[in-house]
Structure formats: structure tokens, C-alpha cells
Amino acid sequence: MPRFFTHTITGDLAQIEGPDASHIALSLRMRHGEELTVCDGEGTDYPGTLEQITPELVTVRLSGSLPSPGEPKIKITLFQALCKGEKMDTIVQKAVELGTTEIVPLLTRRCVARPDQKGFEKKRQRYAKIALEAAKQCGRGIVPQVGELITLDNLLVRMEGFSQTFLFYEQAQRLLGSMKLDGIKKLAVIVGSEGGFDPGEAELLKQAGAQVLSLGSRILRCETAPLAALAAILCLSGEL
Template identity: 50%
Template sequence: MPRFFVKEVTKTTAMLQGEDAAHAIKSLRMRTGEELTLCDEMGVDHQCVITAVSPDCVQLNVIKSKPNTAELPSQVSLYQALPKGDKLETIVQKAVELGVYDITPVLTSRCISRPDDKSMNKRLERLNRIALEAAKQCGRGIVPRVHPLISYSEALRQMQKAAVPILCYEGGGESLGKILEKGTGGAIAVCIGSEGGFSPEEASQAQSIGIAAATLGSRILRTETAPLFALSVISFLLETR
């Protein structure tokens, strides 16, 4: 069933406007009497039937509403060191599919890609569009946000607020399972390095403020593989508790 995110749904009615309406009418060729799902971005799915169609608006009646069941039991934030090329697009798409709550690009000492503000802001629009499309495709109850690029020091400061902050470090550490077992529940923050990984100084800086170093196994994973591996393990552990 087609799925759209909207800001407002009443108990009985809703509507699609703008690009979403055009997509439903022109691309999906939907007509009066057909059904679709609206999510209000607050974790509630609304099954709706189309009651009227115009070139820029689709009017709907709400048939039933129920909580979305696709979200992880804990919020998982990804702090991703900025990779080269379009790798971040793949990371965003797959991270959303794996249940991430939000994604923040981070500039570390070994990042090769160092875009200016104008270039990064343009990329950010595309990344958030990718997150939206991925959330629709996999049935999420929210649209994970891709935040603006921040420094490594700022990333560590933000991660400290999470109940379980984790630095995935190629230099070794505990398994993700052991770290989550020791956690008290609540939000999880995961930081992944760039193509060159983290410097020893960056790893020490994180550990000195209580951020646990985690190993992702005996193999060195690419920067675009590591976050997907980590998120897969975390989502499995959270959903099988």
C-alpha cells in the first residue's frame, strides 16, 4: 500500500498536497476509492481512503489508526565521519532501513572529504530526501533526520548525553553485545570513522570522557560497511531482548 508522511491527521480526515499529491495522482495513478497509508511522523499509521482528487490535492477519510511497529525500542543515533564521494548517501539510505533515529555527519582528523558550507548544505537537502524515501519504503513511523556537519569534539559532547555512547574503533574494544548488556537502557549513540579510521588521539579523547570503544570483529570494515554492520547488530540485540 502506498505510504506518505504528513504533518497533520485528524481523527477522521487528512489530505495530501504538493509533491505528494502529484506523486499519488500522476505517478501512482491513484483514484477515488483507493487506499493508502499516512504516517503523522509521531509513530502512528493511518489507513485512509481517497474521497476526492484534484491536480494539487488528494482528500482522504481515515478508516483506522494504529501505532507504527517498525521503530526500535531504543533510539539509536549514528555519528558518521564524512566519507568520500557519494558513500554517505548509501549509508543514510541503509541506516534508515535498519532503524536509525538520526544521522550526523562528523569531520574527523582523517576525513579526506572537506566540503565548504555551501556544498555541504546542498548535499544535506539530498541526504534528507534520501532518508524520507527510505522511511517510506521500509514502513518507518518517523523520518530520521540528517543533521548538519559537526566537528569531532562536538560529536563527542552530544554523544555523552546518550545512555550508551559507543565509538567503533579498529584498534579494538569490547563487543557491541557486552557494551549493551552493561548499559541501563535508553538512547544509544554510535560513532564510525572515515576511510582512515580514528587517530589514537581521537580514540583516547572519547574513552577519557566515558565513551566505550567497540570492536566490530577481526576484519577491518570499510567506512560504508561499518555503520551498517553496527546498526544490524544493535537492532538485532534490541529486538530480541
């Protein structure tokens, strides 16, 4: 069943505007009375039937509500050290598909990509569009946010708000598979860029309470590591 995000829900009516309305009317060629699902972007789905259809505005009569099935039990924030080229595009897209709640780009000592604030803001706008399209495609109940670029100092402060923090570091000995996720509600996942983490950075994060973990004996690319970590976490938490 087609599914769309909208924040315009009043009583038992929802409105869909912009490119999604055009897609419904012109690409899908949907008609009055056909069924679809709208999502409020806050984790609730609303099944309904089409009432009014134009390329500018679509009105949906809602028949109920239910929790979005696409949201994992654990809220995961991915702190991803900034990668060069289009690698971040891939990471954002796939991390959304794998259930992250938020993606926060991180600037570390070994990051090759070091954009200025204005340059990064343009990139962040693109990442946000990628996150939105990925959330639509995979049936998420929220659109994960892509945060502003932060430093390690910012990260150390933000770690206090999580039940647990996992740092994936190439020198770690403890495997992710040995971890128990019982009782974890909010999880921070930290992954490095092409050059990984400076030993001093890893030690600071460890002292701040991060569990320093390995993804195995193979050295994974920076765009592979977060996806492997997220998929394994979903498996350990019973989501896969």
C-alpha cells in the first residue's frame, strides 16, 4: 500500500502537498476511494482512503491509527566521523534503512574531509533529502535527522544522554557480539572516518564511558563499518 509522510492531520482528515501530491496524482494515477497510509513522522501510521486528488493537494479520509512498524525498540544515534566524497551519502541512506534515529557528522583528527561551516551546511541539506527519501522507501515512522557537524568535545558532552555508547575502533579486542543490549533504550554508536580514530581520541571516549568494540579481524571501509555495526545491533536486540 502506498505510504506518505505528512504533518497536516486534523481529526480524521490528512492533507498531502507538494511533490508527494504530484506523485500520487500524476505518477501513481491514484483515484478517489483508493487506499493508502499516511505517517505523521512521529511514529504513528494512519490508514485511509483518497477523497480529493490534485497535483497540488491530496486529501485523505483516515480510518484509524497504529504504531509505525518500521521503528526499532532501541533509539540509535550514529555519530559518524566525516568521510570524503559520496561515502557520507551512502552511510546516511543505509543508516536510515537500518533504523537509526539520528545521524550526527563528527569531525575528528584523522578526517580527510574538513569543510567550512557554509560548505558543510550545503552538504547537510543534501543528507537531509537523502534521509527523507530513504525513510519513505523503507517504511520508517520518523524521518531521522542529520545533525550539525560536531567536534569530539561536543560528543563527550552528548554521551551523557545515552544509556550506553559503543565506539568501534580498529585496535579494540572485545567483539560487538559479546555485548548484551538488555535495558538499553538509547544507544550512541561512534564510527571513524577513513583514517579511523587517533589513539588519544579513543582513550578520551573510553574514559568518558564508551564501550570500545571490534567488528572483527577484517579492516572495514568507513562506509561499511557503520552499516555492519547497525545490522549486528539490530540482530542482537532481536530485530532481525
